[in-house]
Amino acid sequence: MQKPLVLLMVVLVAALGLGACGKKDTKPDESASSTQNTGADSSGVGQASSTEEGAEAPGPLEGMLAKRTIYFDFDSSEIRGEGTEIVAAHAKYLAARGGIKVRLEGHTDERGSREYNIGLGERRAQAVRRALLLQGATESQLSTVSYGEERPAAAGSDETAWAKNRRVEIVYLQ
Amino acid sequence: MKNVNLFAWIRSLALPAILACVASPAHAQLQVDVTSGVTDPIPIAIVPFAKAPPLDSGLDVAEVVQNDLTGSGRFRTAPRAQMTSTPTRAQEVVLADWRASGNDYVVVGRVTPLSEGNLAVDYELVNVLTGQTLGSQRFTGPQAALRNAAHRVSDAVYEKIVGIRGAFATRIVYVLVEGTAPTQTYKLIVADTDGENPRPVLESRFPLMSPSWSSDGQWLAYVSFEGRRSSVYVQRVRDGQRSRVSARAGINGAPTFSPDGKKLALTLGGTGGNADIYVLDLASQGLSRITDDPAIDTEAVWASDGQSLFFTSDRAGGPQIYQIGIRPGDKPKRITFGSTYNARPRVSPDGTQLAMVTLDGNNYRIGVQDLKNGSVRVLSKGRQDESPSFAPNGAMVIYSGSDAGRAVLATVSVDGLTGTRLKSDQGQVREPVWGPFAP
Numbered sequence: 001m002q003k004p005l006v007l008l009m010v011v012l013v014a015a016l017g018l019g020a021c022g023k024k025d026t027k028p029d030e031s032a033s034s035t036q037n038t039g040a041d042s043s044g045v046g047q048a049s050s051t052e053e054g055a056e057a058p059g060p061l062e063g064m065l066a067k068r069t070i071y072f073d074f075d076s077s078e079i080r081g082e083g084t085e086i087v088a089a090h091a092k093y094l095a096a097r098g099g100i101k102v103r104l105e106g107h108t109d110e111r112g113s114r115e116y117n118i119g120l121g122e123r124r125a126q127a128v129r130r131a132l133l134l135q136g137a138t139e140s141q142l143s144t145v146s147y148g149e150e151r152p153a154a155a156g157s158d159e160t161a162w163a164k165n166r167r168v169e170i171v172y173l174q
Numbered sequence: 175m176k177n178v179n180l181f182a183w184i185r186s187l188a189l190p191a192i193l194a195c196v197a198s199p200a201h202a203q204l205q206v207d208v209t210s211g212v213t214d215p216i217p218i219a220i221v222p223f224a225k226a227p228p229l230d231s232g233l234d235v236a237e238v239v240q241n242d243l244t245g246s247g248r249f250r251t252a253p254r255a256q257m258t259s260t261p262t263r264a265q266e267v268v269l270a271d272w273r274a275s276g277n278d279y280v281v282v283g284r285v286t287p288l289s290e291g292n293l294a295v296d297y298e299l300v301n302v303l304t305g306q307t308l309g310s311q312r313f314t315g316p317q318a319a320l321r322n323a324a325h326r327v328s329d330a331v332y333e334k335i336v337g338i339r340g341a342f343a344t345r346i347v348y349v350l351v352e353g354t355a356p357t358q359t360y361k362l363i364v365a366d367t368d369g370e371n372p373r374p375v376l377e378s379r380f381p382l383m384s385p386s387w388s389s390d391g392q393w394l395a396y397v398s399f400e401g402r403r404s405s406v407y408v409q410r411v412r413d414g415q416r417s418r419v420s421a422r423a424g425i426n427g428a429p430t431f432s433p434d435g436k437k438l439a440l441t442l443g444g445t446g447g448n449a450d451i452y453v454l455d456l457a458s459q460g461l462s463r464i465t466d467d468p469a470i471d472t473e474a475v476w477a478s479d480g481q482s483l484f485f486t487s488d489r490a491g492g493p494q495i496y497q498i499g500i501r502p503g504d505k506p507k508r509i510t511f512g513s514t515y516n517a518r519p520r521v522s523p524d525g526t527q528l529a530m531v532t533l534d535g536n537n538y539r540i541g542v543q544d545l546k547n548g549s550v551r552v553l554s555k556g557r558q559d560e561s562p563s564f565a566p567n568g569a570m571v572i573y574s575g576s577d578a579g580r581a582v583l584a585t586v587s588v589d590g591l592t593g594t595r596l597k598s599d600q601g602q603v604r605e606p607v608w609g610p611f612a613p
Binding site: 045046047048049054055103110111112113114115116118119120122123125126129139143144145146147148150151152153155157 | 355381383384400401414423424443446447488533557560576
């Protein structure tokens with residue numbers, strides 16, 4: 001497909017996209033809704049939403065607060081070493097500013113099965129979440145997402161790369 | 175070990191037979207490498223078909239058939255250089271020629287133009303030893319469907335000789351990742367089983383994963399991270415119409431269609447982040463919880479009777495595969511032992527074999543377990559092999575392997591003896607899923 005046509009289609013879909021509400025609502029205790037998005041163009045290629053939902057803010061940059069990444073050992077969701085200090089710094093910051101929200105993004109290295117790694121990344125994000133809650137942050141300030149092995153920080157198939165990918169990133173939100 | 179290098183070049187604007195008019199994306203070069211350790215493959219000669227230029231776009235139908243049959247591991251195909259004659263009809267076949275070169279079977283055929291730009295593909299399969307014509311058939315269709323017709327010839331020949339239905343004229347879906355972080359793009363691609371005719375059905379700036387076919391081949395379910403969170407979508411392949419079916423707090427993952435197409439098994443994590451298996455009724459949106467424990471329970475796949483699920487759980491300390499009925503109160507039963515890591519189950523169409531990712535020494539490889547006697551065979555040889563998926567005839571498994579640091583698609587026969595690698599120059603290809611037989 002020609003590039004200009006693709007861009008036109010992306011604009012069209014973004015305009016049509018999440019404005020159209022779903023026909024069916026899910027069971028009341030959960031937050032999901034189903035949204036009908038058409039394929040938007042005759043080629044039948046769907047365009048994923050390019051909404052800026054969940055966009056990031058710079059957040060605090062003083063001292064330890066500039067560090068946003070907590071690293072983990074293989075097959076572990078235990079916060080250790082410098083990670084403990086980083087969590088403490090952000091917990092204190094959040095505890096003092098109840099309106100500020102962060103998203104905790106959990107990751108794994110590439111080894112093993114992808115969806116199982118989503119589970120492991122979430123375990124790590126939850127470990128950081130619990131530690132933040134214990135040190136003064138509130139539930140409403142914290143959300144988690146796991147990317148498993150899908151968004152590595154470092155390319156490569158050796159322990160150096162793997163160690164950089166086993167992490168939770170603290171992302172400040174707008 | 176026999177190494178045969180076969181090159182397949184994608185033609186521009188190759189249109190898949192199943193769609194009205196769809197433009198295919200950028201060209202991609204694919205290299206099909208076949209390695210086989212089969213001790214007694216059936217020798218067969220696929221004679222170049224009579225052509226019908228320019229309508230046939232130069233497609234070499236016999237070469238497509240040759241690649242299909244060689245890649246299955248069951249056949250040894252005769253090199254063209256050794257052919258002393260090139261008949262295109264059974265009556266032209268001189269049996270002595272083919273006996274002399276050691277072939278048990280010969281396939282001959284023709285592509286001929288019909289009215290309105292359509293083409294006919296005729297083939298005949300001759301038993302060289304008896305002289306009997308075992309099969310002959312005509313496939314007709316528009317020019318765009320010629321490659322598909324070639325795969326249907328492969329299916330017919332395969333079934334006549336091997337006795338089970340061929341799966342060459344089916345489709346696969348996979349995820350293609352291009353570019354480098356942080357500006358990677360993700361696409362869901364539907365293609366032929368040999369990687370030809372790739373067509374993107376979804377494009378995104380955010381990760382896509384876990385595609386799953388419905389058993390009628392009309393729908394795909396998958397996980398998308400658009401909006402910077404995980405959601406499960408269901409999308410109609412024909413026109414791209416998509417619907418978000420789960421965007422609950424936390425993990426939404428690992429969707430698989432039930433055999434009747436009415437339900438999805440999926441993984442939800444909630445705000446507490448504990449991954450468990452649920453079943454979602456697509457019509458009523460009703461949700462049933464299947465597992466409820468602190469372990470990671472994920473990657474559920476349906477048994478072929480739709481009454482139980484196989485899934486991955488680390489409740490025993492590390493990932494193993496379990497089976498659980500979908501009725502309330504059913505308890506899980508552990509299926510895998512042996513290795514300390516067994517995950518990502520997929521069931522063969524006849525329900526007797528379980529493919530999985532298994533830790534073999536220090537390597538993650540594809541294993542197949544016999545569900546009756548528990549024996550496990552490791553099929554692949556890589557370091558990071560993953561995402562196995564059975565062909566609809568159960569004879570082959572497609573999976574994602576790595577080749578010199580790049581993710582490639584590979585197939586292996588269920589006896590582990592024959593493998594093919596489909597390497598794309600375009601980017602990282604992953605998570606292939608073999609689609610169902612065409613209705």
